[in-house]
Amino acid sequence: MSRASDRAYEMIRDMILSGDLPSGAKIGEEALAEHCGVSRTPIREALSRLEAEFLIRRSDTQRSFVADWSLEDVEETFELRGLLESRAARRAAKRISWSQLARIKTHHAAIGEAIDAEMPDTQQFVEHNDLFHGVILEASASAQLTTMLARIIERPIVHRTARNYSFDDLKRSHRQHGELIAAFEQHDPAWAEAVMISHIRRAFHAYANAHIDQRIPDVSQAAE
Amino acid sequence: MSRASDRAYEMIRDMILSGDLPSGAKIGEEALAEHCGVSRTPIREALSRLEAEFLIRRSDTQRSFVADWSLEDVEETFELRGLLESRAARRAAKRISWSQLARIKTHHAAIGEAIDAEMPDTQQFVEHNDLFHGVILEASASAQLTTMLARIIERPIVHRTARNYSFDDLKRSHRQHGELIAAFEQHDPAWAEAVMISHIRRAFHAYANAHIDQRIPDVSQAAE
DNA sequence: TGACAGCCTAATGTATACAATGCCGATCGG
DNA sequence: CCGATCGGCATTGTATACATTAGGCTGTCA
Numbered sequence: 001m002s003r004a005s006d007r008a009y010e011m012i013r014d015m016i017l018s019g020d021l022p023s024g025a026k027i028g029e030e031a032l033a034e035h036c037g038v039s040r041t042p043i044r045e046a047l048s049r050l051e052a053e054f055l056i057r058r059s060d061t062q063r064s065f066v067a068d069w070s071l072e073d074v075e076e077t078f079e080l081r082g083l084l085e086s087r088a089a090r091r092a093a094k095r096i097s098w099s100q101l102a103r104i105k106t107h108h109a110a111i112g113e114a115i116d117a118e119m120p121d122t123q124q125f126v127e128h129n130d131l132f133h134g135v136i137l138e139a140s141a142s143a144q145l146t147t148m149l150a151r152i153i154e155r156p157i158v159h160r161t162a163r164n165y166s167f168d169d170l171k172r173s174h175r176q177h178g179e180l181i182a183a184f185e186q187h188d189p190a191w192a193e194a195v196m197i198s199h200i201r202r203a204f205h206a207y208a209n210a211h212i213d214q215r216i217p218d219v220s221q222a223a224e
Numbered sequence: 225m226s227r228a229s230d231r232a233y234e235m236i237r238d239m240i241l242s243g244d245l246p247s248g249a250k251i252g253e254e255a256l257a258e259h260c261g262v263s264r265t266p267i268r269e270a271l272s273r274l275e276a277e278f279l280i281r282r283s284d285t286q287r288s289f290v291a292d293w294s295l296e297d298v299e300e301t302f303e304l305r306g307l308l309e310s311r312a313a314r315r316a317a318k319r320i321s322w323s324q325l326a327r328i329k330t331h332h333a334a335i336g337e338a339i340d341a342e343m344p345d346t347q348q349f350v351e352h353n354d355l356f357h358g359v360i361l362e363a364s365a366s367a368q369l370t371t372m373l374a375r376i377i378e379r380p381i382v383h384r385t386a387r388n389y390s391f392d393d394l395k396r397s398h399r400q401h402g403e404l405i406a407a408f409e410q411h412d413p414a415w416a417e418a419v420m421i422s423h424i425r426r427a428f429h430a431y432a433n434a435h436i437d438q439r440i441p442d443v444s445q446a447a448e
Numbered sequence: 449t450g451a452c453a454g455c456c457t458a459a460t461g462t463a464t465a466c467a468a469t470g471c472c473g474a475t476c477g478g
Numbered sequence: 479c480c481g482a483t484c485g486g487c488a489t490t491g492t493a494t495a496c497a498t499t500a501g502g503c504t505g506t507c508a
Binding site for chain 2: 461463
């Protein structure tokens with residue numbers, strides 16, 4: 001990630017995720033270029049990627065804006081993610097290797113440690129949660145599924161989900177991971193798929209409950 | 225969108241689909257720029273889009289090659305498409321309006337005419353087949369599903385498809401469309417979803433049978 | 449006073465020059 | 479003769495200047 005366009009991509013993405021760039025804000029290439037300390041060329045490349053990931057949207061005349069997410073959009077995202085990730089789990093159950101299973105158990109254990117502590121270690125939870133799901137994607141052996149999911153997971157909602165988890169949510173998530181492992185050990189596609197659907201569904205409701213009567217992405221009360 | 229990069233995109237895509245650029249061929253930006261009569265800037269943009277649509281693959285050092293599609297890759301594509309399009313059908317069944325239903329019936333009738341003729345009118349078949357599926361996507365009311373599917377389905381691929389369809393294939397496709405309409409009229413999500421899965425699945429096997437003991441020549445042979 | 453038109457500004461699209469980086473071959477040493 | 483390393487060459491990454499186009503502002507006319 002040493003290329004300028006990659007750095008620009010991460011900077012802009014972080015600005016959106018952190019709320020520095022509020023929903024609906026207009027994005028000028030020139031301004032971003034100056035802010036990121038690069039020229040417009042890598043900025044344009046970064047914007048393309050962000051558009052593909054639905055973090056920004058473009059007007060009919062190619063002006064860029066930070067995407068604003070309605071609750072319906074959020075539910076759509078979770079629906080799509082559940083669809084793709086459950087299919088990945090199904091494929092993974094058929095193909096997962098012994099070493100992949102071993103790795104997934106390692107991450108499972110790490111997550112267990114993270115939430116067994118007095119104060120749950122969210123950092124460690126998120127990190128190994130990503131790795132856990134990453135192994136499933138790898139085992140699914142579908143480059144296309146992997147690519148499509150990668151574009152969804154970068155989304156703000158997915159990113160913020162873990163923060164909204166209660167302690168019970170974290171434990172339930174961990175238990176579902178355990179059940180996924182059992183399904184993988186049995187090489188049972190239907191089981192793995194069902195658990196994954198449930199897993200993602202739960203994540204959605206955790207999110208929805210946390211934002212029950214709020215307008216969704218207004219993290220940024222302080223507009224510049 | 226911009227004119228030069230769009231033209232470049234279409235030109236390169238057509239070269240790939242027509243086989244002028246064979247699978248695995250190396251793609252140089254400079255060479256393409258000269259061939260398309262534009263500079264490298266729009267070429268790079270076109271290559272990004274083509275990569276997102278899996279028509280181009282990039283090496284670890286960003287060299288571009290025409291993607292080579294194994295039979296497994298093709299099946300993956302059909303699997304993904306079936307997954308997304310059946311979900312679109314399910315959503316559409318719940319939401320489709322009377323006027324959308326009317327439009328879909330119009331296209332259904334047009335397809336019927338196209339294949340009832342002495343010589344099937346593939347042009348008309350493909351056109352209204354696109355519109356038929358387009359209405360379903362519209363009725364699904366999911367921008368994200370729509371966008372993702374747009375990246376999977378390349379129109380020229382669909383167009384090429386009709387040529388590989390036997391007369392019976394065309395008639396079966398038409399009958400399945402009729403069943404989809406029935407499911408929509410009943411607003412029966414499960415029914416619509418099931419028919420769509422079957423619809424896409426059958427298309428895959430039509431493809432597989434047509435290429436049963438051939439090395440996959442290129443993407444343009446993919447069937448719907 | 450309101451609406452339309454034309455210019456002006458600002459933003460995006462494209463071209464080109466330059467920088468950095470990977471690839472390949474040639475040459476030298478074992 | 480084989481392998482490794484170094485250097486030139488080809489290709490991609492970035493910057494910048496220029497072209498084009500959208501959108502706003504203002505002035506004028508009804």
